[in-house]
Amino acid sequence: MSHKARNMVRSLLMSVAFAPLLLASGASAQGLTEQQQFARGIYQELVEINTTTATGDTQKAAEAMGARLRAAGFPEGDVHVFSPAPHKGNLVARLHGSGARKPILLVAHIDVVPANREDWSVDPFKLTEQDGYFYGRGSSDDKYMASAFITNLIRYKKEGYKPDRDIIVALETDEEILDANGLGMQWLIKNHRDLIDAEFALNEGGGVGLKNGKAIRNSVQTSEKVSIGYQLTVKDRGGHSSLPRKDNAIYRLAEGLVRLSNYDFPMNLNETTRIYFTKTAEVDKSHADDIKAILAQQPDPAALARLSENPGYNAQLRTTCVATMLEGGHAINALPQLATAKVNCRILPGEPVEGVQATIERVLADKQIEVTPTGKAVLSPPSPLNEEIMGSVEKLSKEFWPNAEIVPVMSTGATDGSYLRNAGIPTYGHSGLGADVDDNRNHGKDERVLVKSFYEGEEYLYRLVKMLAGGK
Numbered sequence: 001m002s003h004k005a006r007n008m009v010r011s012l013l014m015s016v017a018f019a020p021l022l023l024a025s026g027a028s029a030q031g032l033t034e035q036q037q038f039a040r041g042i043y044q045e046l047v048e049i050n051t052t053t054a055t056g057d058t059q060k061a062a063e064a065m066g067a068r069l070r071a072a073g074f075p076e077g078d079v080h081v082f083s084p085a086p087h088k089g090n091l092v093a094r095l096h097g098s099g100a101r102k103p104i105l106l107v108a109h110i111d112v113v114p115a116n117r118e119d120w121s122v123d124p125f126k127l128t129e130q131d132g133y134f135y136g137r138g139s140s141d142d143k144y145m146a147s148a149f150i151t152n153l154i155r156y157k158k159e160g161y162k163p164d165r166d167i168i169v170a171l172e173t174d175e176e177i178l179d180a181n182g183l184g185m186q187w188l189i190k191n192h193r194d195l196i197d198a199e200f201a202l203n204e205g206g207g208v209g210l211k212n213g214k215a216i217r218n219s220v221q222t223s224e225k226v227s228i229g230y231q232l233t234v235k236d237r238g239g240h241s242s243l244p245r246k247d248n249a250i251y252r253l254a255e256g257l258v259r260l261s262n263y264d265f266p267m268n269l270n271e272t273t274r275i276y277f278t279k280t281a282e283v284d285k286s287h288a289d290d291i292k293a294i295l296a297q298q299p300d301p302a303a304l305a306r307l308s309e310n311p312g313y314n315a316q317l318r319t320t321c322v323a324t325m326l327e328g329g330h331a332i333n334a335l336p337q338l339a340t341a342k343v344n345c346r347i348l349p350g351e352p353v354e355g356v357q358a359t360i361e362r363v364l365a366d367k368q369i370e371v372t373p374t375g376k377a378v379l380s381p382p383s384p385l386n387e388e389i390m391g392s393v394e395k396l397s398k399e400f401w402p403n404a405e406i407v408p409v410m411s412t413g414a415t416d417g418s419y420l421r422n423a424g425i426p427t428y429g430h431s432g433l434g435a436d437v438d439d440n441r442n443h444g445k446d447e448r449v450l451v452k453s454f455y456e457g458e459e460y461l462y463r464l465v466k467m468l469a470g471g472k
């Protein structure tokens with residue numbers, strides 16, 4: 001070993017030896033309040049329980065949060081941990097109000113998508129604080145909200161806060177697979193509707209958008225598109241490839257798909273998307289003229305065509321259907337006997353699902369292409385832009401982020417909010433969590449949350465829920 005190398009090793013060892021010291025002094029320098037330390041502890045506990053939907057343990061996470069609530073003085077009867085299957089857990093807890101008004105439901109899922117240690121820069125199931133961020137799987141989606149709701153519920157309890165209505169927290173499993181086995185939100189609605197029944201719910205789905213560290217918008221998700229798949233099937237008698245005919249299952253299917261690709265469903269704005277576009281026109285200067293032109297009494301078709309080239313705007317404007325899978329034939333030297341394609345549609349809330357299949361059939365314009373739905377659509381009526389909720393959001397958001405526009409949004413993907421909306425509980429996706437608009441790592445590697453945004457968002461939710469729950 002050369003002298004130089006030895007020196008390098010020594011300095012490396014020194015830095016390792018000093019690292020914990022530096023970290024410790026760094027942590028105290030941040031000057032967390034007692035409340036913030038408590039919040040961080042609950043967040044850390046939740047992130048460090050591996051709750052990957054298929055292989056993790058949401059029961060453990062639900063029990064851990066249940067234990068926190070009981071330790072804070074919540075009686076047994078107000079903290080329920082349900083385990084509808086091994087390693088699957090849902091928690092429902094209640095802070096009693098005067099009962100003057102119907103309860104509020106605060107919802108967060110505790111399962112997370114998979115994370116591989118080798119893909120990540122840090123251990124995804126350890127909460128790592130680094131460079132002003134909290135890293136960890138679920139740090140944003142959705143353990144920030146889950147821990148914030150638990151932390152704040154305990155805070156209300158400690159203060160002796162008596163709201164005008166009960167505040168219910170529901171932590172649920174299996175959201176990341178849209179509750180495919182009926183063990184999460186659907187299970188709660190089916191088996192314990194009485195425990196979660198509320199006037200409305202707050203859920204994930206809308207946050208604070210940051211650009212260069214400044215808050216530019218604060219979203220409220222009020223509706224979501226309905227996802228449904230269709231299979232297109234063409235059958236043929238087949239034959240030897242040495243004797244081809246013009247009539248061929250693959251060609252028929254391909255030609256039909258080309259017609260479908262050229263088709264656009266009609267533009268159809270709802271209450272939410274109309275406001276969304278109105279507000280967007282104020283910030284997106286390059287599209288402002290086109291947006292104004294489609295909002296006019298007589299929407300301009302040329303402006304609509306230009307706007308539709310942007311996939312994000314297009315998805316807000318209309319129902320969409322797109323080919324996603326393709327299969328056909330059985331041998332290189334045989335005429336295909338079967339050709340199939342799968343098409344995924346995202347239907348605007350409120351548009352009839354049957355109408356979409358009829359439109360696909362009309363556009364394919366070929367009786368030999370059979371269209372069959374591959375599943376059942378979960379309808380999801382949009383939640384009304386309730387004045388009480390939107391008014392409270394406007395007022396409080398101004399205090400936290402004076403320059404952020406309040407923007408109602410429609411998700412183009414379905415969330416578990418659809419089950420609640422379906423069950424007649426209007427649901428609003430609103431987290432108060434700030435994140436850079438160009439740095440969305442949910443479901444990706446090195447998922448993270450700004451430390452500052454974490455504490456800020458938690459405080460925002462604490463105050464917002466109080467505004468909505470009233471009392472003192």
Ligand SMILES: [Zn+2]
Pocket residue numbers: 109141142175204
């Ligand atoms: Zn989520």
